[in-house]
Amino acid sequence: MTLLPVFNAYNSEGSTRHVDFTTSKQTILQTRPDKCHLNYVVYDRDWEAGFAERIEGMNEVVSYVKNHSLNFEVPYDFKGSTRKYRPDYIVRVANDGGEPINLVVEVKGARDDSDAAKADTTRKAWVPAVNASRGFGRWDFMEFTDAPYDVDKAIRARIKSLFPV
Numbered sequence: 153m154t155l156l157p158v159f160n161a162y163n164s165e166g167s168t169r170h171v172d173f174t175t176s177k178q179t180i181l182q183t184r185p186d187k188c189h190l191n192y193v194v195y196d197r198d199w200e201a202g203f204a205e206r207i208e209g210m211n212e213v214v215s216y217v218k219n220h221s222l223n224f225e226v227p228y229d230f231k232g233s234t235r236k237y238r239p240d241y242i243v244r245v246a247n248d249g250g251e252p253i254n255l256v257v258e259v260k261g262a263r264d265d266s267d268a269a270k271a272d273t274t275r276k277a278w279v280p281a282v283n284a285s286r287g288f289g290r291w292d293f294m295e296f297t298d299a300p301y302d303v304d305k306a307i308r309a310r311i312k313s314l315f316p317v
Contacts, residue, residue, distance in 0.1 A: 168247065199299060200240055203259045206244060206303045212253050216243040228258075228273035230266050237270040239293075245307060248316055251290055255307070258295045271295050290314075 200218070207213045225236040241257040244289055256274055260267055275293045281289050294310060296303055 172302050176266065196259070197259070199261060199296075200259050200303070203241065203257070203296065203303055206301070207241075207307070210245075210304050210307065212245045212308065214244040214246050216241055226270070226274050226278045230269045235266075237274065239274070243307070245311060247290075247311060250315065253311065253314060254289055254291045254311070256291065256293045258293075260295060260297050263297055 163232050194284045204216070207216055214307055219239055224242065225238050227234055228236070228237050239256045242256075243255040243257055244252045245255060247282065256279070258267075258271065258274075271293070279291050282288055292310065292314060294306070296306070
């Protein structure tokens with residue numbers, strides 16, 4: 153059986169072009185305009201800000217966005233109820249001249265059973281479904297449960313594992 157994704161009828165291509173919001177949060181980080189379409193990352197935890205700082209320095213990162221007010225959600229089931237998971241980031245990484253890879257990224261400290269269900273659904277159902285649709289490029293999922301100091305190495309290792317030379 154092939155799973156197919158359900159798309160947003162009002163923004164089916166998933167662009168950040170229509171993003172326009174205000175926030176009362178004080179935890180913001182200015183972005184590099186050559187890496188992020190939005191001018192700030194609104195972060196919940198320092199690890200999320202550290203992640204953004206690390207990936208902005210990576211040549212492999214074509215672009216990225218913090219998933220704040222984008223309405224990018226992955227439905228998942230947990231203990232008999234359907235919930236919505238909003239991953240932290242979407243990161244587009246280069247693939248040695250090939251098609252870029254879109255990484256759904258979660259930056260998580262402590263992980264509970266609900267977090268495991270989110271990651272499992274994204275990895276085993278959502279990513280295969282969006283890849284099977286063949287209309288939105290190649291996708292993968294990464295979860296970081298440690299401080300973001302080595303995310304660049306982990307992302308580079310994931311690229312190599314997806315596209316071995």
